Every structure is written in C-alpha cells, then in structure tokens.
Amino acid sequence: MDYELQEGSIALPQGFQDRTVNMFVLGASIPAPLSITISRDTLLPSETLKAYVDRQVKMLASKLRGYTLLGKKNAELSYATPIDGLQIDAYYMNEGRPFYQRQAAFLIEPDRALIFSTTAQADFSAEQNQNWLDLLASFKVRQNGQTVPDASEQE
C-alpha cells in the first residue's frame, strides 16, 4: 500500500493497518497550551458509535485517574460531505491543575472511526470553541487519493 505522508509517501508491506496519530501543538512551550490530535480506531464487530464512545469513556476513566466526563452531544464533521458524530467534553486533574479535553468521533467507514481531540490547560475560550467547529467543518474526505470537491468547487 502506498501511504501518503505530509512530507512524502511510503510503500507499506501487506497487512498493516493505519493507526496514524496526527498531532498539532500551539506554540513552542512544553506542555503546549493547546494541542489537537487526529487518530484512527476500529470498532468492535457490530458496535455502534454511541457504544464505542461509552466504552472509550469507561476505558479512559479506568486508566486516567479522575478523568471526568462533563458532557456529551452530537457533532458534525465536514461541511462538504457532512458526517454525524458524537462529541465528549471531559477534564482530569494533573498535579492539582485541570486539563480540559474534547473529543469528537465520526464513522468514516462502518467499523472505522476518526477521532479528533483537543487538550488545553485552561477551559476552552469562545474563540477556541469556534476554531474547533471550523476545524471539523473544514474536513474533506479523501477518496481514491483525491479529496472530494466541495459544493463551491463543483459549480
């Protein structure tokens, strides 16, 4: 399989699954004040997205001490080709400070999820909330090595 990276492409031997995690950090300080990651996961056979998200929450709560789910709501990925998903907001304490985490999961294939996450050291501002929605809306599905043209490009 030829696999496209941002910097180039590689030819993978047979049998490998794409579990790439894309990570983006704001600024150069460590830890970053805001980070965004995009990861991939495979659902259990016949598992729904809701069941998958609930399972992930329980797994996180058991592994990350004090991981507290604050809310869950519907989310939408891509303006061009909308995909419904689920978004969760949570926080956990680390050395007496809260870390805020937001994750949105979308089924891009029947058993394959794309998960967008953002983590911050302070609660998300109105601007960061809007940037998050814009980021999700800007997603364009890649099919056969090409991104799907949006409505304006088709006109």
Added chain:
Amino acid sequence: MARTSMYDRISEKRLAAEAAAREEELLKAQAVKPAPEPEPVTPLKNVPSSFSFGGFELLFPQGFSFRDIQTTIEHEGDPVVLTIKRRDVPEGATLDNLLAESMQTFRKLYPELRVIRERDCTFAGSAAKAVDFYFAIGHAERHGRLVGSIVPVADQRESQWLTLSCVIDPVKPNLSLWLVDFDNMLSGMAAA
C-alpha cells in the same frame, strides 16, 4: 527591497483565494443551519409532592411540598449525593448572584474548591446556569455540579430559585457517565 518574482505573486494570490474560499464555505455552513427552537417554559405547579422508593409510592398530603431533597443514590455500589432546593426569589435577585450565593455554601465547606466550568443552559425552558467544580475531602477527590434556575410558579407572580446539585467521586469508573445521565435527567424533568 527586492521585488518578489511573478511566480511568488501568483502563488500568494492563489493562497489568498483559497483562504477566502475556505472562509466563505464556513460562513455558508454556519448560515444555513436553522437556530434550534427554544424550549417552552414549564412552571412549577402546586401539586402534592411524592416520591417512589423501591416500588413504594410516598404521596404527601395536599399543602405539603418539598422544600429540600437531600438524598444519596447509588450505582453499582458507588454513591451519588443529590440535593434539590427551592426558595423564594428575593426582590432584585439575578441568576448570577443567586448562583454565587449557592456556590458560597460549598465554598464555606471546601475553601480549596476549584471551578472547572461555568456555562449558561436552560432548565425546563427557563434560563439557567451550571457550574462544575472540584474539591477534596482529605485525600478523597470530589466533583460537583450545580444547576440553578429562576423558575416561574403556576398561578403566582413570584418565581422560585431552584437548584439541583450532585457530588460524585470522580475516580470511580462506574460513575464515569453519571454527569451525562444527570443532564439527561434534568432535561426530562419537565416532561415527566
């Protein structure tokens, strides 16, 4: 200063056009979404109070109403402390200062309390505020959520300050979905 090449200028124009197209696309996406219908306001009613406990129905006589409910419920052996209060709203009181007053009760008990998130929401169609907070009792961690709203009372001019709060041990994985259940429970209260 050196002039940029024609190819650089073409490239810049292309990038600017792409950025403008992306922005326009996002604005379109925001514009086409209809605003959700506001939830109709449901008032408190002067009806007899009751509660169900293990299948037993406890119905209070006419004229006796709940003022405070403090209860501990449990899920798979892990406790959730639930408190519901209703009070008359003092003249001139606002949602913000009533919420601050209610939070003060917790702050007095737990001076190290830390607010995690404060947000606007609705309760049975009335404007409400929700505060998530974290505190410790010795080495034991606790997460609390307080939802407060000024709710009208049917056939009365005065409204009431209604608060619903819960406190859990956030380290218990069994309670990891509780706050979502709590929100859903509150959303369904007026319809029940």
